[in-house]
Amino acid sequence: MKIQQTICPRCGNPSLPGELCSTCKVGLTRWMECEPRIRSIECPVCEARKEAGIWTDSSRERAVIAREMIYQSIRLHPDVKDPSYDIRIEDVSSNRSVAQCTVTAMLYGLPVEGNCRIEIAWIREQCDRCNRLSGSYYEGVVQVRASGRKPYPDEIEAAARIAMEVEEALIENGERLSFISSIDPSRDGLDVTIGSQHIGQEISNAIVQRLGGRYTTHPKLVGEKAGKQLFRITFSLRLPRYRRGDVIEIRGRYGEVTTTDGQNVRYTELPSGTVKTIKEDEITRLVGNARDAADYLVAYHDAGIIGVLNPADGITIECQAGKWYSVEPGQYIRALRDGDTLILLGM
Ligand SMILES: [Zn+2]
Ligand SMILES: [Zn+2]
Structure with missing residues (x-):
């Protein structure tokens, strides 16, 4: 059988039947x-x-x-x-x-x-984010405060760090306008000025999750754009009055705070070791925090009494101890001073 061959209708060279030859096809193709x-x-x-x-x-x-x-x-x-x-x-x-x-x-x-x-x-060309940043554009402020006290310096530091972590994560996720335009620590707490309401919400949630407390939102109408109302939102965040490690007095008894949700405080009563819960406003006063406690050398532990050495003068101080203290003489125990009283903390 012979391969059927015809000629190219354009140039006369050999081609497949009914088609232009390759050279002509190439020549006619852009x-x-x-x-x-x-x-x-x-x-x-x-x-x-x-x-x-x-x-x-x-x-x-x-x-x-x-x-x-x-x-x-x-x-x-x-x-x-x-x-x-x-x-x-x-x-x-x-x-x-x-x-x-x-x-x-x-x-x-x-x-x-x-x-x-x-x-x-x-x-x-200046981008949308830089444009907003240079124009001091903002959509809200996260105000970090504490209820009944001023936030501690370490809380302000932690809140600022959390805010920056949230910003980094959102920007990495492509949310270019979820920026922080300023972080201003003040004597009352921390103000985080934000470029989007979403980042405000994320920062508030993250701070509450890590440091406790709660927040409320307060929108304020600031104008209108293309028929849409523009709001600025203040995220008013209150850190709890008490926090983990706080030593509190409840009607003449001491306790060490374990958790708090801003309304109820869970604590270990000292020296009994009983776990109790109390409403925040039933607490008589804050004595201090376990972080400010010092180590005392145990001289003896006998019949519910622990004697510790006062490092200042070497004199033994006798303290009431609950059954749950398992400390031996020669070991150290954490204790916090409250005036003349020495409060033995948990181990
Ligand atoms: Zn051809
Ligand atoms: Zn830019």
């Missing part, structure tokens, strides 16, 4: 198309990039970005096989680069080569 000029928009402050109208954070280098954009702007016909690219980029000025591109490939069984020149315009 197999490579380039955009002559492409734009890259980058924020000069934070290096975020704008693509299709949307800002995203980027840490890629200009050369990598240029190559990627050039690949995207060279379009090849679907019949093109095995393309290989040779791209040479030259920076003409700080805001303009020129790429010479050569593509070699196979088309309809024939090798082809095409060239094009692509100009890249590097445009600097």
